[in-house]
Amino acid sequence: MVLKAARKPALGGQECDMSGWDGGNCPVRDVIDRIAGKWSTLLLEALSRRPYRFGELRRLVPDISQRMLTQTLRDLQRDGYVEREVFPTKPPSVEYRMTDLGRSLFEPLSKVLQWAEKNHPSVKAARAKYDESELA
Amino acid sequence: MVLKAARKPALGGQECDMSGWDGGNCPVRDVIDRIAGKWSTLLLEALSRRPYRFGELRRLVPDISQRMLTQTLRDLQRDGYVEREVFPTKPPSVEYRMTDLGRSLFEPLSKVLQWAEKNHPSVKAARAKYDESELA
């Protein structure tokens, strides 16, 4: 199997300093790199509201492939942010719910997302200004 | 030139819903994707302390290549988080300093980094538990 491999750092990743944040092997990026994935924040945001089933999440985030949905959910589960519960119905249904750890992460994380939403215009303006002055 | 292209979304990226966060083209990920780069947070953290020169940043983050240092700084500058000032000395020196926008971003962002540092043990524990139960 290939998909199963809930991505581990592959190798390396020993460095990182964070200039006084901590003393070794950068725990910060070890955590950040996971939630920095393309879909992680979207799913965390959704699951912060209420539990969802697999298919519901697909419909909520229409642009995600089921491959990435499965993989991202497994990664989030592996890091302890999300719990998976299987209901032995026929056909089976699976529910994903956020854990306490997930909530405690999402609290500061949501602040960043709100910042992004609010300040998007400023960022776009900065980009436009930069690009303009660059094509001189 | 190839490096110059301060990365624009390439194309696509039209989707995103954020389930009620906003109405289109996902401004959230447009912002997040940038600061989710491998080195962005490290550099923002450094520059949140004080301005630095290029070489100083290299020494602060020894594992970054100058290619990535240049590119990440340009991206951060383009999005308005960082200012670049060139001193016409010989040889030239360049100083990077965080802008007000950068600081306002780093405020919530630093909370997430602190969370990551603090809760790294919990995450590692969750991973160990998951991996153990998986190789059954």
Added chain:
DNA sequence: CAGCATCCCGAGGGATACTG
């Protein structure tokens, strides 16, 4: 010193088809 240019690789991730 502070970059730019080139070559190159691997992981992240998309599309599609199949299954219990």
Added chain:
DNA sequence: CAGTATCCCTCGGGATGCTG
């Protein structure tokens, strides 16, 4: 319904060498 299994390709990013 909730996944697995493959194929495939883009692009983030490392290594190296050259310049004003």
